[in-house]
Amino acid sequence: MCLGIPGELVAAADEHPDLAVVDVGGVRRRINVGLLADEDLKLGDWVLVHVGFALSKISQAEAQAVLGYLEGLGQDYDDELDALRGSDIT
Numbered sequence: 001m002c003l004g005i006p007g008e009l010v011a012a013a014d015e016h017p018d019l020a021v022v023d024v025g026g027v028r029r030r031i032n033v034g035l036l037a038d039e040d041l042k043l044g045d046w047v048l049v050h051v052g053f054a055l056s057k058i059s060q061a062e063a064q065a066v067l068g069y070l071e072g073l074g075q076d077y078d079d080e081l082d083a084l085r086g087s088d089i090t
Contacts, residue, residue, distance in 0.1 A: 004050040004065035005070065005080060007031065009043050022049060025067070025077075027084050 002080055007022030007029075018034035020041070041047070046063035046068045047054035058066075070077045 004048045004055060005084070006046050006066050007049045007054075008063070009033075009045045011043070020054075020056075023051060024084055025081050027081055029084055030075065043076065060090060063089060 005024050006058050007024040009020050010023045010028065011021035013019035013021065013030055018037075019030050020033045021028055022031050028054075031049055031052050031054055033047065033051075036047065036054050036057055039045075039057045041054075041057065046058050046060055048056045048066075049060055070080075
């Protein structure tokens, strides 16, 4: 199953303006934020992440609601976090 997972922007990737670091369930990964260039993203913002790309900016309340739902999926959510741990777009 492929899921869009909320991630919090925790660092910029200064070497490439389209990359940023997000924290998703304790896993930190670089993602491409280029699709959201017009969103004025800043540290602490939440984005919906899918296959290494930020697809949309979301509110913290929406992120927490989605994370609560995803955690309830159990193994599917754990599998998605494992896939995220094994990926990196450096």
